[in-house]
Amino acid sequence: MNVDQIVVFAIFFGVFALLIYGRWRYDLVALGALFTGLLAGVVPVSKAFAGFGHPATMIVAMVLVVSRGLMNSGAVHHIARLVADGTQSVSRHILLLGGVGAALSTVMNNVAALAMLMPVDIESAHKAGRSPAVSLMPLSFATILGGMVTMIGTPPNIIIAQFSRDAGGTAFGFFSFAPVGLACAIAGLVFIALIGWRLIPKQRAAVNSPQALLDMKGYTAEVVVGEESPIVGKMMPELDEVAAEAGVVVAGLVRRGKRLAGRARRAKVRAGDILVLEASPAAIDRFVGSLKLGYIGEDRHRREAGADLSLSEVVVPRGSRLDGRSADEARLLSSYGITLLGISRQGKPSRERVRRIPIQGGDVLLLLGPPDRLAEVSARLGTLTLADRGLTVTRHGRAWLAVGLFAAAVVLASTGLVPLAVALIGVVVAYAVTDIVPPRQLYESIDWPVVVLLGALIPLGTALEETGGTALLASGLVGLSAGFPAWVAVMILLAATMSLSDVLNNNATALVAAPVAIEVARALDARPDAFLMAVAVGASCAFLTPIGHQNNTLVMGPGGYSFGDYWRMGLPLELMVVAVGLPAILIVWPL
Incomplete structure (x- = not known):
């Protein structure tokens, strides 16, 4: 390794260590890493703020505002009420409400989808006389699974879509993730509804009374x-x-x-x-x-x-x-x-x-x-807010308008008539003009730490690639799969990305793993599509810990879960995603 590679690897090692440590917010860690890269000279000053102008950063911000608009319209609440009345069996309840959560996560931020459905789930638990701990973790996992289906369902997909445009393979569009993501989401939802919830420790249900x-x-x-x-x-x-x-x-x-x-x-x-x-x-x-x-x-x-x-x-x-x-x-x-x-x-x-x-x-x-x-x-x-206070419809009669504007943007972007970022900006402007998202809520809707994380780490990811660091990592991965078919490298990349995502922010995981995936494909003289899709799937599957995904953190307190509870359902779920996702990737995106 040369000096620049050592410096970049040291910076990323520090980032990973601090993110796992969890003492400081991930956006501050990312900014500190960018500053270190600038001081060390591995990130040119001229590219210091390139990440904040990157299409992925803009799309993530716009998706969050669109999610607020869909929430404000009241459509989501009415749908959830129809399927969660507290009279179904646990499996049926999880399948129905989890299905709604997964479906919502395909078109809106999965954190927002969980935020809207948590009070409904808790109220259903009260009516059914059971602990909310039985269904909150499955609901969290369902919303994460649903985000894998479309480009805007989860930020890692947005990041991967941008990398695909420069990789020499297929430029991933809005629905390019659907064949693989839908297969994983359906299999995962069936698993958590029929088997997964039974793996939650029984003492959690005992501690959380029906009240x-x-x-x-x-x-x-x-x-x-x-x-x-x-x-x-x-x-x-x-x-x-x-x-x-x-x-x-x-x-x-x-x-x-x-x-x-x-x-x-x-x-x-x-x-x-x-x-x-x-x-x-x-x-x-x-x-x-x-x-x-x-x-x-x-x-x-x-x-x-x-x-x-x-x-x-x-x-x-x-x-x-x-x-x-x-x-x-x-x-x-x-x-x-x-x-x-x-x-x-x-x-x-x-x-x-x-x-x-x-x-x-x-x-x-x-x-x-x-x-x-x-x-x-x-x-x-x-x-x-956990206690259900009616979740009143804040913009009466505008549900269809909100959905229609968003659907129009999806059609324009998926047909290639308008870039997705431009289409989403149009939706945000329309939401503001029609007061679906009041102007004062526009900036409140954006998760600024995520924006800062992306803006700071994108230049560092570029530095990792330009210094030859990604090629070095790729050669190591290729070495692990030497003598085996190329699909083994895809499997190793999927498993490695999934493991990183369990302890790191999934956006950071995608930013680091995507360039490595492209280099591995080049080293194996294969198309990069399958490798990038493996990273997209792996970065979205954070089921082993409460820190890998914000949804898992959200349900930790209300469900009374401990750190070690997640892997009981999460580990078999991740194995199932690999078993379903890997063949789907290889079929849809042949090497």
């Missing part, structure tokens, strides 16, 4: 002792009996901003003290009412909204405005006018101050505030 999220245990919450409270002047141990009756554990006492650790049990309760509780939302409310306690910020809320206050449970996706920040750092009360009442992380309480706990992707938050503001602030922060 599920509305009665979720494991919240750490803080309440204020008022001057009229009957517990003023009492010793802390005297609260144990009434706390037990309410189903609450009094875990600590905060006075003058400091938590009394070992001394709390020997302290007398004073007015203005903050009690740290561990309980469900319903138990917290009972305890507060019986002892005349109060919520932090409650006086402000009532001054601004009268007596109308509400509790809301939301899940935090990775990359949202709260990810990595505490409530104090995000200024939830002072800037947004809502109170973080409690936080639950995989159903486990925390021993830290609630407002100072750094919030992580997958956490479930219990928020207090006026109902209208809770919904508005949840959308601004990028969190997902």
